[in-house]
Amino acid sequence: xxxxxxxxxxxxxxxxxxxxxxxxxxxxxxxxxxxxxxxxxxxxxxxxxxxxxxxxxxxxxxxxxxxxxxxxxxxxxxxxxxxxxxxxxxxxxxxxxxxxxxxxxxxxxxxxxxxxxxxxxxxxxxxxxxxxxxxxxxxxxxxxxxxxx
Numbered sequence: 190x191x192x193x194x195x196x197x198x199x200x201x202x203x204x205x206x207x208x209x210x211x212x213x214x215x216x217x218x219x220x221x222x223x224x225x226x227x228x229x230x231x232x233x234x235x236x237x238x239x240x241x242x243x244x245x246x247x248x249x250x251x252x253x254x255x256x257x258x259x260x261x262x263x264x265x266x267x268x269x270x271x272x273x274x275x276x277x278x279x280x281x282x283x284x285x286x287x288x289x290x291x292x293x294x295x296x297x298x299x300x301x302x303x304x305x306x307x308x309x310x311x312x313x314x315x316x317x318x319x320x321x322x323x324x325x326x327x328x329x330x331x332x333x334x335x336x337x338x
Contacts (some may be wrong), residue, residue, distance in 0.1 A: 191215060213252065220256030226266055227259075227292040235288075267296045278322035278323045279314035300330050335336045 211219075223232050237266060239247040270293035277286035290303055307326055310319040 197219070211257070216252040216256035216260075217248075218256075219260040220251035220254075223255040223259045223266075224251070227270075227295070229295065233288075267293070267298055270296055270298060271302065271306055275313075276302060276309045278307055278325075279318060281314070281318050282323040283319060283321060286328050287325050290326055294329070294333050305328075322323065 224236065227233070236247055236250060239250070259266075264272075270289055273289045274293055276284055277283070277289060293303060294300070303326055304323075307319055307322045310322055
């Protein structure tokens with residue numbers, strides 16, 4: 190028996206995840222709308238540079254991650270940001286956590302709510318990860334305080 194995850198049922202399930210009616214252009218437009226909601230009309234600098242240097246990776250991020258996943262309507266953007274900040278904090282992925290904490294603030298999440306998310310990290314990932322995330326969040330909050338309204 191083949192132990193590969195790539196079986197016909199898995200392939201059919203993967204195909205079923207992306208709605209058949211969504212064209213590549215529709216996915217791209219949906220993804221671009223999501224990044225505008227998160228980052229504002231100026232866009233996301235890392236993603237913009239990636240479109241130049243790694244267009245295939247940037248396309249996958251825009252079409253799949255943003256268009257197909259973030260573009261779903263089951264959760265609002267604010268809730269998605271709280272979940273994402275939590276996940277990145279628990280993973281210790283501080284650069285991404287900082288980006289998404291900034292998006293969260295832009296979407297109306299309060300500093301106290303973000304601090305609570307970091308506090309929860311002590312249970313799921315331990316105190317060292319929470320301490321690192323707290324320091325990273327402090328940088329985000331200081332930058333947000335220094336930014337003009």
